[in-house]
Amino acid sequence: MKYNTILILTTLFLTSVNAHAENKSLNKRAHNNNIFFENIIKDASIPGVAVAKITNGEVTFIKAYGYANIENNTLATEGTMFNIASISKPIMGVSLLQLVDKNKLALDTNINNYLPFKIDNPSISGEKITLRHLATHTSGLNDYYDPASFEKNKDSNVLLESHLKSLLMKDGSKYSNGKYYLNQSPGEDRKYSNLGAGLAGYLVEATTGISLAKYSQQTLFDSLHMKNTAWLLTGLNIDNIAVPYSITDQGVFQSYDHIGNPQYPDGGIRSSIRDLSNFMTGILNNSDIHGNKLLSDETYKEMFQLQLKKEISTTQRFFWSDNEMGMTGHMGSDPGVFTAFYFNTQNKDGIIILMNIDMNKNSADAMKKIAYELMNL
Numbered sequence: 001m002k003y004n005t006i007l008i009l010t011t012l013f014l015t016s017v018n019a020h021a022e023n024k025s026l027n028k029r030a031h032n033n034n035i036f037f038e039n040i041i042k043d044a045s046i047p048g049v050a051v052a053k054i055t056n057g058e059v060t061f062i063k064a065y066g067y068a069n070i071e072n073n074t075l076a077t078e079g080t081m082f083n084i085a086s087i088s089k090p091i092m093g094v095s096l097l098q099l100v101d102k103n104k105l106a107l108d109t110n111i112n113n114y115l116p117f118k119i120d121n122p123s124i125s126g127e128k129i130t131l132r133h134l135a136t137h138t139s140g141l142n143d144y145y146d147p148a149s150f151e152k153n154k155d156s157n158v159l160l161e162s163h164l165k166s167l168l169m170k171d172g173s174k175y176s177n178g179k180y181y182l183n184q185s186p187g188e189d190r191k192y193s194n195l196g197a198g199l200a201g202y203l204v205e206a207t208t209g210i211s212l213a214k215y216s217q218q219t220l221f222d223s224l225h226m227k228n229t230a231w232l233l234t235g236l237n238i239d240n241i242a243v244p245y246s247i248t249d250q251g252v253f254q255s256y257d258h259i260g261n262p263q264y265p266d267g268g269i270r271s272s273i274r275d276l277s278n279f280m281t282g283i284l285n286n287s288d289i290h291g292n293k294l295l296s297d298e299t300y301k302e303m304f305q306l307q308l309k310k311e312i313s314t315t316q317r318f319f320w321s322d323n324e325m326g327m328t329g330h331m332g333s334d335p336g337v338f339t340a341f342y343f344n345t346q347n348k349d350g351i352i353i354l355m356n357i358d359m360n361k362n363s364a365d366a367m368k369k370i371a372y373e374l375m376n377l
Contacts, residue, residue: 033061033063033373033377034063034065036373037049037051037063037065037370037373038065038066040366040369040370041065041066041366043362043366044362044363044365044366045247045251045253045357045362046066046355046356046357046362046363046366047066047067047068047070047242047243047245047253047356047357048064048065048066048067048068048075048076048080048242048355048356049064049065049066049076049353049354049355049356049370050063050064050065050076050078050080050082050272050273050352050353050354051063051064051065051273051351051352051353051354051370051374052273052276052277052280052351052352052374053349053350053351053374053375053377054277054280054281054284054343054348054349054350054351054352055348055349055377056347056348056349057281057284057285057348058281059277059281060377061374061377062078062273062274062277063078064076064077064078064080064273068080068241068242068243068356069239069242069243070243070245070253070255071243071255072239074239076242076356078272078273078274079228079240079272079274080240080241080242080272080273081228081229081230081236081240081241081242081270081271081272082241082242082270082271082272082273082337082339082354082355082356083241083242083244083258083259083267083269083270083332083334083336083337083356084267084269084270084271084276084332084337084339084341084354085267085332085333085334085337085339086194086266086267086330086331086332086333087267087269087276087329087330087331087332087339087340087341088231088265088266088267088268088269088332089197089265089266089267089319089330090318090319090320090329090330090341091216091220091269091279092197092200092201092204092212092216092265092319093135093200093303093318093319093320094220094283094294094295094303095204095212095215095216095219095220096131096135096200096203096204097295097299097300097302097303097318098219098220098294098295099203099204099207099208100131100299101295101296101299104207104208105131105203105207106131107130107131107132107302108130108131108132109130109131110128110129110130111129111130111131111134111199111203112129114203114206114207115202115203115206116161116206117161117165117169119168119199121140121178121181121182122170122177122178122181123178123181123182123183123184124140124181124183124184124185127140127185127186128186129141129186130186131200131203132307132318133186133187133196134196134197134199134200134203135200135307135318135319136190136307136308136313136316136318136319137190137191137192137193137196137316138186138187138188138189138190138191138308138312139186139193139196139199140181140182140184140185140186140188141168141180141181141182141193141195141196141199142179142180142181142182142191142193142195143191143192143193143194143195144167144180144193144194144195144198144263145194145263145266147259147335149163149261149262149263150259150260150261151259151260151261152257152258152259152260153233153238153257153258153260154233154234154260155232155233155234155260155264156260156261156262156264158262159262160198160201160202160205160211160212160262160263160264160265161202161205162262163198163262163263164195164198164199164202164263167180167195168180168181168195168199180195189312190308190312190313190316194263194266194267195263195266197263197265197266197267197319198263198264198265198266200265201264201265201266202265204216212231212264212265213230213231213232213264213268216231217230217231220294221275223288223289223290223292223294224275224278224279224282224288224289225275225278225289226271226275226276226278226279227275228240228271228272228274228275229269229270229271229272229275229276230269230270230271231264231265231268231269232260232264232268233258233260233270236270238258241258241270242354242356243255243256243336243356244256244258244334244335244336244337244356244357244358245336245356245357245358246335246336246357246358247357247358247360255336256335256336259334259335267332267334273352273354276341276352276354277352280341280343280350280352282294283343284343284345284348284350285348286300302318303317303318303320304317304318304320304328304345305317305318323342325342325371325375326344327342327343327344327350327351328342328343328344328345329341329342329343329350330342333358333359335358336356336357336358337355337356337357337358338355338357338358338359338363338364338367339353339354339355340352340353340367340371341353342371349375351371351374351375353367353370353371353374355367
């Protein structure tokens, strides 16, 4: 008994010493991480940044640094909402694939079978645009991105359907002789199209009678406990959203208004680093917070398949694409916004970076440095 007692006490002591040493090492590492991120946002003139690291499908590091609002001296936190810009597209893609699982949509069916109006490229005869084309930017639709169409600090009063019809219908006010159609058949070539993403988002409304904003909230965001995430500004406290900034050559920060875009599916989501971490772990594990699958095994596999012929693209997946690091994900950029969301589906590691600053040389360099730092945590 004495031997066993000594053994137990010795084991407990060694465990305590090891734990203390490990905690000391972790505290030192955390301190060094904080210094790195604080220095880089100072050197790159970034008001605020929120970052997260996912390892083997679990959040292992998450932190916010700097300011959400410089004028009000408001610090960025894990709950601060950032405009995530085009990272919204693949999040929308999950909602669309959930509708595929429910047999409301099919990947290779003509979208005119779902729409209450007809899409017809005047340069092509008998074309068939599908959801797969929209999700891979091969629909033959031109890009449309016009800040002049944005509302300031409120949602657009132009409905998504009306906006799309104004651009794509012959009697539309912005049709301009088919300016937003390319002279190419669907699937023939890839051209990044925010307009195509807007049309993809409208398919949710066309097939469910519920807007993409409401549908994603009910079926995706709530199931992943994304309580600080929304497509639209209505109902949000703007003071809880990180202010977007640019910086002058003299080093002065200038704020932008929050924007309301009639084409909101191309990049309208505001979300926090905590919520986006929930989303990343959800898709990497294909599971919501209750253990229910987000997508069927077949559809989940389809989401991460390379979608296009090699001569068109070797990186395009279902709204996701691969970057130079060999990771899958998406970047985002809007006035005063620069974001990244990337992961490895094999080892379930990932990184998320949110900045409330324009994409510029300094912020782009900082983005790379932060990405490598997170990957090596």
